[in-house]
Structures are given as structure tokens and as C-alpha cells.
Amino acid sequence: MNDSMDDRARLGLPGELCTCGRQAVWVFTTRFGLVGSCGINDGGNDVGPCPFCSSPRKHFNALGTPERCPQYRLRPVTGGGR
Template identity: 50%
Template sequence: MTTERRAVDGELCTCGRTAVTVFITEKFGETGWCGRSDGGSKARCVFCNGTEQHEPGGRCPRYRLRLDTGEASA
């Protein structure tokens, strides 16, 4: 089951942009979405700086909802 809530300041999409919605899922926990399904810009990943292999669809294994916390998303 997936639910959602409005994102708050500082929460990020999996592409690194500012999130507008946060989906709450059993598999991944809280995951931000910016409203654009383009996989983000072609710049280096804000979570790993391009050092990690990303999952299909572009999600970085080091993704965090907020960069100011040390916690990685599930």
C-alpha cells in the first residue's frame, strides 16, 4: 500500500530536485518526488556524486529524503 503527503522544505526527490510530494511505501519508506519523471538532470548525483550504480529508473542506493540527515532511505 502506498500513501502520500505534501513534502516539507528540505526534502528531496530521488533525482536530487526539491520534492513536492512524499510517497510512503512499505518497500522504500518515505520517497520524495519532484513532479517530473525525467530522472533528473545530467549533472552528477547529489547523493553519491556519481560513484554508485543506480537502480533502474535512476534511484541512487545512497538516496536520502533529506541531505541534512545521515540516514539512508530503505
């Protein structure tokens, strides 16, 4: 086993996303299930729409700290069923 990983983390696979919408570098097992991390702690560093729910702005708590979207999915559903 790699010293930088344990049984709660693994490398992100192509198409797995961080909570900010970027490609995940690491995927962690959390109480929310599998959650991706890009390793950049800026919450996406923009005020554009949420990549998961299309809210006009990303999600922040009362202190202004970026939060995970309630509709976050490690691998977003693609194709739209059409």
C-alpha cells in the first residue's frame, strides 16, 4: 500500500469530480459516501453557477466558506435520458 493513501482514500478516476466541479485527484470515503477532492481549497474560486444543481451561484455557509452542493455526485449522470 502507498504511504500517502489508506483504505479510506484512492486516486480519482477520469470523470470523477471534486465538490467544486473540477476533476478529482483523490476520492475519500466519508459519512456522505464517496467524495472527490481536486486538492485546491478555493471552492472553485468563482461565483459562477453550481456545476451540480445549476444554482446561479455556488454554495456557501453563513461564514462565506464554500460548501458541498446537496446534489453533488462523484460521477454526474450524463446523457439526460433522451
